[in-house]
Amino acid sequence: MKISFVGAGNVAWHLAQAFENAGHVVNEVYSRDSQNARLLTTLLYDATIQPDLNFAESESALIVIAAADDALAGIIERIVLPDGVMLVHTSGTQSLAELQRLVGIYSDVPVRTGVLYPLQTFTKGVPLDYAQIPFCIEATDADTEQELTALARSVSTQVYRVDSEERQVLHIGAVFACNFTNHLLTIAHDLLAREQLDFTLLKPLIRETCEKALASTDPALAQTGPARRNDWSITSQHLAYLQPVSPEWTGLYRQLTESIRLRHFGMD
Amino acid sequence: MKISFVGAGNVAWHLAQAFENAGHVVNEVYSRDSQNARLLTTLLYDATIQPDLNFAESESALIVIAAADDALAGIIERIVLPDGVMLVHTSGTQSLAELQRLVGIYSDVPVRTGVLYPLQTFTKGVPLDYAQIPFCIEATDADTEQELTALARSVSTQVYRVDSEERQVLHIGAVFACNFTNHLLTIAHDLLAREQLDFTLLKPLIRETCEKALASTDPALAQTGPARRNDWSITSQHLAYLQPVSPEWTGLYRQLTESIRLRHFGMD
Incomplete structure (x- = not known):
């Protein structure tokens, strides 16, 4: 053609x-x-x-x-x-x-x-x-x-x-799955950089997270971390560290934690 | 031992x-x-x-x-x-x-x-x-x-x-890079599931996003998407779709978009 x-x-x-x-x-x-x-x-x-x-x-x-x-x-x-x-x-x-x-x-x-x-x-x-x-x-x-x-x-x-509506939903899903995840990796990078820690340290974790999600039919089954364990002690320690560093990262941490709790325990 | x-x-x-x-x-x-x-x-x-x-x-x-x-x-x-x-x-x-x-x-x-x-x-x-x-x-x-x-x-x-402080920063970075990214993949999955669209459709994109981040020293260089292009037309269409579906996903979409704009254009 x-x-x-x-x-x-x-x-x-x-x-x-x-x-x-x-x-x-x-x-x-x-x-x-x-x-x-x-x-x-x-x-x-x-x-x-x-x-x-x-x-x-x-x-x-x-x-x-x-x-x-x-x-x-x-x-x-x-x-x-x-x-x-x-x-x-x-x-x-x-x-x-x-x-x-x-x-x-x-x-x-x-x-x-x-x-x-x-x-x-x-x-x-x-x-x-x-x-x-x-x-x-x-x-x-x-x-x-x-x-x-x-x-x-x-x-x-x-x-x-x-069709057009399905395509828009795929596109919004793609923004969450690609653009937003990449931005979270950027925040992780920037957090480490503030302490002169090499982003390389996180790469095995990123690879594993990705591989688990790709192997699953539903990434919710692979969810781990303080929010998934409903561990408020760690959550508040992390928020206490983030607050003076960046109110913006603090806000994202809080909102994502609440979203995980809502998804996995039906509460926020 | x-x-x-x-x-x-x-x-x-x-x-x-x-x-x-x-x-x-x-x-x-x-x-x-x-x-x-x-x-x-x-x-x-x-x-x-x-x-x-x-x-x-x-x-x-x-x-x-x-x-x-x-x-x-x-x-x-x-x-x-x-x-x-x-x-x-x-x-x-x-x-x-x-x-x-x-x-x-x-x-x-x-x-x-x-x-x-x-x-x-x-x-x-x-x-x-x-x-x-x-x-x-x-x-x-x-x-x-x-x-x-x-x-x-x-x-x-x-x-x-x-040391203990570096370790805590690594751990917070790990929460962003692993737990939160996995949750964003879960949201993408759930969005598609509402329209009976298979999560498999997003897997090549997820794989590529991950591989680009792993190949880079700074994932910010690999950032793409409407927020990175400062494309408000798409952003508002996505928000208009999300609002009646989930105020919570709408809030996350908005906050992550603002965070990308702040990171890449120094504005929110």
């Missing part, structure tokens, strides 16, 4: 290369940041930098908008599309209905819309096993759904039909 | 077997819960169940108290120790000074005290690579420190001298 990208950030950086490795062709890459577009095209076989959002002459069957959510409306307002092209976004949050609505307002030609949401955290230059990435597909018609599913299956073994 | 255990919970279950696999001998196991003591002794070569806290006749050079923190004082109050034995606890929180103080009050014979804190999350029956577990050692005298270090080194390659 011939594919064009709008956006050259972390998601486009990974998807474009993964699609080409699966035998597809990336034709054009557009980015507000031409430096990013240039970087990505140098990694692709024969892609060109698209200087603006006029894709009228594009031979691509699919245009992938891999951009920040709040840029979506502005892109649809300005993009010029070839007749009958498939237009998808990669967002966990934007509904398909919203994409359809915007295309209905701004496109002069008929366009088929869909969603191709890869449920993963992407960083440029960090290699991933694409075969294990869940691709969540949604489309306005059965043909588009079938074509997007085939495209995703050419890259990954984990392809699911997920 | 001959070793006795007070406590037969998760920590004792692992340490006792690890020590025996390294060539030491576990003599006695005492537990308030005699069922637990029985279970553990069946897994050891020649250990007997100790029916009470009278260790006066024990031949062990080391007695390990692997019990809940709030049980420590009660144990020291009642335990009868052989002359010159080493007495250690495995707690991340209790200071060595507190152990010394209690022993000074209650023991009729001279006893050497120390701390042997394994920085890991233990679950009975879940195998661990002990060689990778950081053992944090503290002792009241150089001889005891040396003996505890040799014992820990017979099990693990990661042995550190850590």
Whole structure:
């Protein structure tokens, strides 16, 4: 399949290369940041930098908008599309209905819309096993759904039909499971750094925590720690240490402890 | 070395077997819960169940108290120790000074005290690579420190001298990095379960998040997500979804988002 990208950030950086490795062709890459577009095209076989959002002459069957959510409306307002092209976004949050609505307002030609949401955290230059990435597909018609599913299956073994509401819930779950957990690791790092203690000391614990959660069908079964043991003596010692160090960390410690108690003992 | 255990919970279950696999001998196991003591002794070569806290006749050079923190004082109050034995606890929180103080009050014979804190999350029956577990050692005298270090080194390659305050900071860091992250995974699981979505969908993301953090010296560098991109549009959509579902999850989402903004943009 011939594919064009709008956006050259972390998601486009990974998807474009993964699609080409699966035998597809990336034709054009557009980015507000031409430096990013240039970087990505140098990694692709024969892609060109698209200087603006006029894709009228594009031979691509699919245009992938891999951009920040709040840029979506502005892109649809300005993009010029070839007749009958498939237009998808990669967002966990934007509904398909919203994409359809915007295309209905701004496109002069008929366009088929869909969603191709890869449920993963992407960083440029960090290699991933694409075969294990869940691709969540949604489309306005059965043909588009079938074509997007085939495209995703050419890259990954984990392809699911997920509607807009389910996709939003997955995305919120992903924020808790990835973004927020990573931030807690950052706080642990910062706490240790204050005492010149090496973050490496925590790594076996982090690895084990992660492996237990991945082996379980419900991470609640692997919960340990003072809150799970309902040990107020340790909790108050920890809070007494944290209070003068950071009221913010104290607040998080307290709220997370209460949440564990609520989940495991039904009390707060 | 001959070793006795007070406590037969998760920590004792692992340490006792690890020590025996390294060539030491576990003599006695005492537990308030005699069922637990029985279970553990069946897994050891020649250990007997100790029916009470009278260790006066024990031949062990080391007695390990692997019990809940709030049980420590009660144990020291009642335990009868052989002359010159080493007495250690495995707690991340209790200071060595507190152990010394209690022993000074209650023991009729001279006893050497120390701390042997394994920085890991233990679950009975879940195998661990002990060689990778950081053992944090503290002792009241150089001889005891040396003996505890040799014992820990017979099990693990990661042995550190850590004083009581550093140990407490490590323990608080461990609560953030292990207990709280696991609880966030539980919330992600519960969110998905409400929509009959399989937790398995999040596992590649969890694995990748963990691997990025383990590969980095500072997890802040691996932070992604709406809060890190300062994307309020997604944040407010997520909060709007969460509010009617769970005020508690809404509060955590809000507070963690603010904490990420504070860490990465210096604002809240």
